[in-house]
Amino acid sequence: MRVITFGTFDVFHVGHLNILESARQKGTHLTVGVSSDALNLAKKGRLPIYAQQDRLRIIEALSCVDAVFVEESLELKSKYLRDYEADILVMGNDWEGKFDQFKSICEVAYLPRTPSISTTETIEIIKNL
Numbered sequence: 001m002r003v004i005t006f007g008t009f010d011v012f013h014v015g016h017l018n019i020l021e022s023a024r025q026k027g028t029h030l031t032v033g034v035s036s037d038a039l040n041l042a043k044k045g046r047l048p049i050y051a052q053q054d055r056l057r058i059i060e061a062l063s064c065v066d067a068v069f070v071e072e073s074l075e076l077k078s079k080y081l082r083d084y085e086a087d088i089l090v091m092g093n094d095w096e097g098k099f100d101q102f103k104s105i106c107e108v109a110y111l112p113r114t115p116s117i118s119t120t121e122t123i124e125i126i127k128n129l
């Protein structure tokens with residue numbers, strides 16, 4: 001069973017680790033699409049703190065992750081699911097329902113988000129120190 005998930009994974013935190021470990025437990029192989037710097041700039045209006053090659057290296061080094069690639073465009077989601085032969089797409093439940101359109105390609109599961117931590121919140125806390 002091949003699992004796939006997507007995210008920015010900027011300023012890596014335990015919520016990221018929890019979802020990746022839980023995603024891996026849904027199958028036998030985990031591929032992670034790490035969103036590109038350009039995609040984040042377009043989507044959020046700012047660049048991530050960590051550059052895409054560094055975010056990719058951190059994710060790739062985790063024992064629960066088997067393969068990584070750079071997600072260049074949100075429009076290519078179905079192509080990524082097919083190219084990486086995903087049986088199941090996993091996302092945190094902050095995305096509940098948002099990926100249901102891909103249920104014709106693979107199973108879609110939303111896992112509970114770790115409470116009280118996010119990259120945005122961490123950046124805000126550090127800014128206000």
Ligand code: CTP
Binds near residue numbers: 015120
């Ligand atoms: N995630 C999670 N629990 C958290 C934070 C993130 O399970 N506390 C999951 C998200 O649901 C997603 C993946 O981690 O499936 C990558 O999320 P990402 O957007 O990169 O992390 P956030 O911390 O949510 O970043 P931001 O605050 O910039 O939105």
